[in-house]
Amino acid sequence: MNQEEQVQVLGLWGSPFSKRVEMVLKLKGIPYEYIEEDVYVQKSPRLLKLNPIHKKVPVLVHQGKSIAESLVIVEYIEDTWTTSYPMLPHDPYERSMARFWAKYADDKVMSTLWKACWGPESEREKMVEEAYDGLKYLEEELGDKQFFGGETIGLVDIAADFIAYWFGIAQEASGVMIMTAERFPKLQRWSQNFVRNNIIKEVLPPKEKLMALFKAQFGNNASNEA
Amino acid sequence: MTENEGKVKLLGCWASPFSRRVEMALKRKGIPYEYLEEALPNKSPLLLELNPIHKKVPVLVHNDKILPESHLILEYIDQTWSNNPILPQDPYEKAMARFWAKFIDEQILTVGFRSLVKAEKGREVAIEEAREKFAFLEKEVTGKDFFGGKTIGFVDMVAGSIIPFCLARLWEGMRIDVIPEDEFPELNRWIKNLKDIESVRECIPHREKQIEHMMKVSERYKLA
Numbered sequence: 001m002n003q004e005e006q007v008q009v010l011g012l013w014g015s016p017f018s019k020r021v022e023m024v025l026k027l028k029g030i031p032y033e034y035i036e037e038d039v040y041v042q043k044s045p046r047l048l049k050l051n052p053i054h055k056k057v058p059v060l061v062h063q064g065k066s067i068a069e070s071l072v073i074v075e076y077i078e079d080t081w082t083t084s085y086p087m088l089p090h091d092p093y094e095r096s097m098a099r100f101w102a103k104y105a106d107d108k109v110m111s112t113l114w115k116a117c118w119g120p121e122s123e124r125e126k127m128v129e130e131a132y133d134g135l136k137y138l139e140e141e142l143g144d145k146q147f148f149g150g151e152t153i154g155l156v157d158i159a160a161d162f163i164a165y166w167f168g169i170a171q172e173a174s175g176v177m178i179m180t181a182e183r184f185p186k187l188q189r190w191s192q193n194f195v196r197n198n199i200i201k202e203v204l205p206p207k208e209k210l211m212a213l214f215k216a217q218f219g220n221n222a223s224n225e226a
Numbered sequence: 227m228t229e230n231e232g233k234v235k236l237l238g239c240w241a242s243p244f245s246r247r248v249e250m251a252l253k254r255k256g257i258p259y260e261y262l263e264e265a266l267p268n269k270s271p272l273l274l275e276l277n278p279i280h281k282k283v284p285v286l287v288h289n290d291k292i293l294p295e296s297h298l299i300l301e302y303i304d305q306t307w308s309n310n311p312i313l314p315q316d317p318y319e320k321a322m323a324r325f326w327a328k329f330i331d332e333q334i335l336t337v338g339f340r341s342l343v344k345a346e347k348g349r350e351v352a353i354e355e356a357r358e359k360f361a362f363l364e365k366e367v368t369g370k371d372f373f374g375g376k377t378i379g380f381v382d383m384v385a386g387s388i389i390p391f392c393l394a395r396l397w398e399g400m401r402i403d404v405i406p407e408d409e410f411p412e413l414n415r416w417i418k419n420l421k422d423i424e425s426v427r428e429c430i431p432h433r434e435k436q437i438e439h440m441m442k443v444s445e446r447y448k449l450a
Contacts, residue, residue, distance in 0.1 A: 053329065053362055062318075063318075065318050067318070067321045067322070067325065068325065069324075069325055069328060072321050072324045072325050072328065073321070075320075075321065075324065076317055076318065076320070076321035079317035079320060079321070080317045092302050092305035092306050093288075093291045093293070093302065095301075095302075095305070096293050096298045096299075096301065096302045097293075099298050099301070100293075100295060100298055103295065103298075104279070137279060
């Protein structure tokens with residue numbers, strides 16, 4: 001099969017999930033066609049056909065087949081383009097642990113961070129607590145490595161993209177300060193390494209645009225802070 | 227070969243579908259293991275030591291490697307012991323297996339258990355919502371003996387530990403039929419096929435015991 005056959009990505013400019021797929025494609029040097037889906041306005045017939053179950057982006061289309069769910073897509077890319085820029089370790093146990101941390105960052109940490117900023121008032125204190133705990137585990141796991149993947153960006157770094165970039169902007173927009181340099185010096189250093197990477201920075205959505213989006217969608221909670 | 231030998235221990239719970247699916251995989255591949263039962267909801271010091279982050283079963287210990295999370299354990303087992311493969315080789319088929327496994331644990335379990343038990347909009351609505359999700363699975367298994375094709379695979383173990391035993395027994399306790407045979411002939415055929423597989427049959431919890439357990443769990447969940 002000719003792997004150079006056109007890859008398409010259906011995505012959303014501001015979505016960390018969507019960007020994960022683009023980051024990995026770019027890191028591996030895989031050319032692709034990007035199609036913007038403005039899911040908040042209207043879900044296109046194409047999206048509904050390619051992802052009928054979840055009706056969400058990102059969706060990857062390759063060799064006539066479509067795949068949904070950002071981390072499933074990333075693993076598919078890893079399994080298909082095996083020679084450039086490995087995202088996962090070789091050893092089965094190390095691979096499993098990388099997947100564990102990727103899921104942890106994606107599932108647990110991301111959702112608590114989000115809810116800590118913009119969740120219902122009644123839950124916010126609990127979410128902030130949980131967010132601290134989650135970040136502490138990640139800080140420990142990162143240790144003195146440049147990236148979670150070691151010397152190069154790996155699956156966990158990609159899964160934690162929200163924490164590296166979007167969350168800082170969310171903190172500014174909401175006024176909730178959780179991930180500070182004092183509390184999490186290693187994560188802070190890591191997020192700077194991540195967003196400054198030559199390939200990653202090409203993919204990240206512009207800060208001003210995200211800030212405006214967050215403020216418009218969620219308002220500013222600074223006045224609600226005790 | 228030597229790497230694959232060595233002790234395998236599984237920390238699990240008899241009623242947990244997540245734990246049972248790991249046992250299916252170990253049995254399917256003929257891997258001997260020591261089973262340690264966790265008397266949930268109490269969490270033993272061993273569990274807290276092995277899985278401090280999530281504090282959940284199953285946890286697999288292989289030599290000195292500790293691994294939580296059933297999907298991760300299944301993939302690890304598959305990569306470490308290559309007989310009777312669980313996941314497909316083809317990258318697309320593998321991606322689809324992972325997609326369905328995620329869908330089943332996140333969506334099917336949510337509507338099949340949580341939404342149904344809470345029934346915020348009423349039981350009939352909850353059942354309808356559940357059926358909409360099951361319809362996707364019905365389509366996926368149509369024309370196949372198993373989700374994995376001719377033999378059981380990753381998705382069969384994930385779905386097979388939840389639907390025919392865990393959820394079916396909850397539904398039995400609630401006296402409802404969420405996937406009746408006339409509406410879901412393929413899924414019902416798949417369930418029959420599953421019960422013919424020894425490594426699956428050996429992992430089915432005792433029926434009455436599980437019905438009782440599921441009713442208790444649903445009461446606890448309703449009050450939470």
